[in-house]
Amino acid sequence: MILRILLLCIVLLVIELYAFQALRTLIKVKWVLVSYQIISLLLFIFIIYSFMQFDRSVGQTKQTMFTMGLVLLVYVPKMVLALVLLGEDIFRVGAGSINYFIENNDKATFFASRRKFVSQVGLGLAAVPFLSLIYGVTVGKYNYKVIKQRIFFPDLPDSFDGFTITQISDVHSGSFDNPEKINYAIDLVNEQNSDMILFTGDIVNTDAKEMHPWIETFNRIKKHEYGKYSVLGNHDYGEYVTWPSEAAKEKNFQDIKNLYEQIGFKLMLNEHTFIEKGTDKIALVGVENWGQNFKKAGDITKASEQLNKEDFKILMSHDPSHWDYEIKNHDKNFHLTLSGHTHGMQFGIEIPGYFKWSLAQYVYTQWAGLYENLGRYVYVNRGFGFHAYPGRVGIMPEITVIELKKGKAMA
Known part of the structure; x- marks a missing residue:
């Protein structure tokens, strides 16, 4: 159980890291970034705590369903965003390797800075599952x-x-x-x-x-x-x-x-x-x-x-x-x-x-x-x-x- 929680924490933290990088590329206002980090940390602690409180003698409850809904709502959009930025990282590494090792351009920056456009695309794509999941818990579940x-x-x-x-x-x-x-x-x-x-x-x-x-x-x-x-x-x-x-x-x-x-x-x-x-x-x-x-x-x-x-x-x-x-x-x-x-x-x-x-x-x-x-x-x-x-x-x-x-x- 502890090993699973630890693995979950690592995965979620990697996703959070990528999501924050996208936000930081687009937003330069410090208080907004700090507020985002605080809210993300509180949600992360709540989710991990809720998983650790799961009681197998009781099974699924309204609380566990709420937690699962929150996990999907918070992390599926961020996962989409992380995949977009991961793709950009792969491209950045590839381009840097070509510049440095093949073209012998040692003056070029090996790891180019993130492009604002890619972060904008990532956030746009992440909005699709975010809005869909909100619809699912508010309307979809009773849309017979x-x-x-x-x-x-x-x-x-x-x-x-x-x-x-x-x-x-x-x-x-x-x-x-x-x-x-x-x-x-x-x-x-x-x-x-x-x-x-x-x-x-x-x-x-x-x-x-x-x-x-x-x-x-x-x-x-x-x-x-x-x-x-x-x-x-x-x-x-x-x-x-x-x-x-x-x-x-x-x-x-x-x-x-x-x-x-x-x-x-x-x-x-x-x-x-x-x-x-x-x-x-x-x-x-x-x-x-x-x-x-x-x-x-x-x-x-x-x-x-x-x-x-x-x-x-x-x-x-x-x-x-x-x-x-x-x-x-x-x-x-x-x-x-x-x-x-x-x-x-x-x-x-x-x-x-x-x-x-x-x-x-x-x-x-x-x-x-x-x-x-x-x-x-x-x-x-x-x-x-x-x-x-x-x-x-x-x-x-x-x-x-x-x-x-x-x-x-x-x-």
């Missing part, structure tokens, strides 16, 4: 988007042509701080008037008590004609804190499972049920969390016992890596998998229909939206809530509406 997705299946039972499913995922109720915005989101869910609603896990960050202030709010999600179903996410197991005993951890886990029932959702634990409409039926399968780098409690074999390859199946599995590693080529042919988990890392760039980027794509092959493999699909919801960083930039909180259609997708 309803995303509608139509998916075609040649073998969809006739009665389910046009069947609609609302999906929510990754609520992380322990992070909420604005009842008005959450009620607005629940209104959006209800306005979709879907046939069925599915919740793909992570109702809390860690502790069942986080959801208690929000039970009444989520009970406002109206009954759907074909049911309300859910599965567990990795955070629902309480594995990211140190519990006083295994009994306490198990009690919290049972309390979390009960939360889903308390808000009217049928929790599916490695099992399936049939949804019947008219003379047809489809299988809804729900597994516990299965993640390549997280808890592997999901048992697709148990959940799909007595199902045939020909049965039309919708699978709820919290982590999309499950689809990538086990589901997409499974012998029983799971037509559609609904996942969440990634949050799109709550930071990225999206131009719907044209461009999509996030650091999440370097961790997960399927990280946001619809993916297909040999006629089998996974849809990754970007998440309803937020975690760790108390905001969202570019990757907005999502309510998904999926319409099932019979036939082949149009090119």
